[in-house]
Structure formats: structure tokens, C-alpha cells
Amino acid sequence: MRHSPRPSRRDFTRLVGSAAGALLVSEALAPLLAQTGRSLRIGIIGSGNIGGAIGTLWAKAGHEILFSSRNPGTLKDLVTQAPKSVAGTPQQAAEFGPVVFLALPYSAIPQIGKDLGAAMKGKVVLDCSNPSVQRDGAMAEAARQKGSGVATAEYIPGARIVRAFGTINYKIALQNAHRAGDKVAIPIAGDDADAVRVASNLVIDAGFDPVMVGGLARSKDFDMGGPGSGKNTTAAELRKILKLP
Numbered sequence: 001m002r003h004s005p006r007p008s009r010r011d012f013t014r015l016v017g018s019a020a021g022a023l024l025v026s027e028a029l030a031p032l033l034a035q036t037g038r039s040l041r042i043g044i045i046g047s048g049n050i051g052g053a054i055g056t057l058w059a060k061a062g063h064e065i066l067f068s069s070r071n072p073g074t075l076k077d078l079v080t081q082a083p084k085s086v087a088g089t090p091q092q093a094a095e096f097g098p099v100v101f102l103a104l105p106y107s108a109i110p111q112i113g114k115d116l117g118a119a120m121k122g123k124v125v126l127d128c129s130n131p132s133v134q135r136d137g138a139m140a141e142a143a144r145q146k147g148s149g150v151a152t153a154e155y156i157p158g159a160r161i162v163r164a165f166g167t168i169n170y171k172i173a174l175q176n177a178h179r180a181g182d183k184v185a186i187p188i189a190g191d192d193a194d195a196v197r198v199a200s201n202l203v204i205d206a207g208f209d210p211v212m213v214g215g216l217a218r219s220k221d222f223d224m225g226g227p228g229s230g231k232n233t234t235a236a237e238l239r240k241i242l243k244l245p
């Protein structure tokens, strides 16, 4: 998808203002997270435009959010606007709860995997970070070839990776969340059924319509440049585009 020129975090917070312990046992996650309406602790790594936007929508839906930055002091405006949210470091975000949202330049993912992979082990890790050769260099080309979902899973082994939210621009997300009528569809791909269910519920809580596309390998279908990226359409239309039943 095309992103508009990078606005600053201040642009993001203005827009929001105007618009509107690790779980180690896989079985423990399913009943805990299997339905919407439950408050989850979600750590956001990369609290810029899209991380700030989706985190704020989750906060408004009742989830507890830890927004992180390498300079947490810069997140003051964001945590003031998002209910029940706090600011912290990426390490604290990785440790905060059973769910982590990655919203980073894709080139940061390998180092995040090395530094924080142990803290994210067994957790549901939603990733919206899009490999862009222009921004991220040669590593992005390799990730695009195999698909971002497969690539992220290799960089963060042991995490339950789900690709979600990489297809929607943050301004469109903020403007269309919970809109009346058919919601904007958000495609999802993941290999872990429980994690996909959690992600699906979090898409609903953020105000969108989840479309399950398949395993991580299928995330390629909605990576930037793929047929399902940036369509901002309804679930029925997106299913047609992606030839899903």
C-alpha cells in the first residue's frame, strides 16, 4: 500500500484528538482470549502513526495498552489521549501482556527479534510492519520474496505471529473505525489458530471486519503490492479479490 509522507507523532496525536506476565502455556491462551469484550494487556512496539492509531482504538475498546518508544517521554500526548494506557520501553512492551503489536520500520524487526524475542516467546504477536525496499533496503526484498509473515516468524522464532493491519493507512483507520454499515475489512494470516482468533477479535474491537486469509505464507497476498493490500474495502469484496470462499 502507499503511505502518505511521514507525519510526525504530533500530527498523529492531533489527528486522533480530532477524529474521534508472558503466557507460556499455549492452552492457557485460548480460553482467555477467545472472545471480544475481555480486556487484554497489549504492548505496542513502535508507537508511531499506525501503532499509535491502532493502540488508541484498542484502548478505547477497553484494552490496557503499553505504548513503547526508545524515548518513552515522547509518548506523553499519546497516553493522555488513549484511556488506561501507559508509556514504556520496547522491552516493557514485550513483557507487558499476552499480546504484542509490532508497528516498526521492517528493518528494525531482526534486531527486535534478537533483543526481545525471549520476552515474546509464546505470545500472540500481531505484525503490521511492511517491508519496503525504498525504506528498509535489501532485507526488505528478501522478506517480500518469502512474504512478510514467513519472514517475521523467522526473525522472531517461538512467537505466535499473525499478520494484520499492514494493509490500512492509519488516517483511514482512524476515520473509518466502527463506521456504520459494512466495516473496512482487515485481512489476517497466521499459522496458530488461537493466535488468529485473538487477532480476529482485536480487529473487531478496533472497529473493522476480519478476513481470515490462511497461514502465514498467505500473508504475501496482502503484503504491499499484493492483491489484498490497500483496498480499504468490505469483507465480501476482499474475499472476492483474494479468491476466498
Ligand SMILES: NC(=O)c1ccc[n+]([C@@H]2O[C@H](COP(=O)([O-])OP(=O)(O)OC[C@H]3O[C@@H](n4cnc5c(N)ncnc54)[C@H](OP(=O)(O)O)[C@@H]3O)[C@@H](O)[C@H]2O)c1
Binding pocket: 003, 006, 045, 046, 047, 048, 049, 050, 051, 068, 069, 070, 071, 074, 090, 103, 104, 105, 106, 108, 111, 128, 129, 130, 131, 132, 165, 166, 167, 168, 169, 170, 171
Ligand atoms: N503509517 C501507516 O499508515 C501504516 C499502515 C500500515 C502499516 N504500516 C507499517 O507500519 C510500520 C510503521 O509505520 P509508521 O508509519 O507507524 O512509522 P512511524 O510513524 O515512523 O513509527 C515507527 C515507530 O517505530 C519506532 N522505531 C523505529 N526504529 C526502531 C527500532 N530500531 N527499534 C525500536 N523502535 C523503533 C519509532 O519509535 P521511537 O523512535 O519512538 O522508538 C517509531 O515511532 C512500517 O513498517 C509501515 O510500513 C504503516
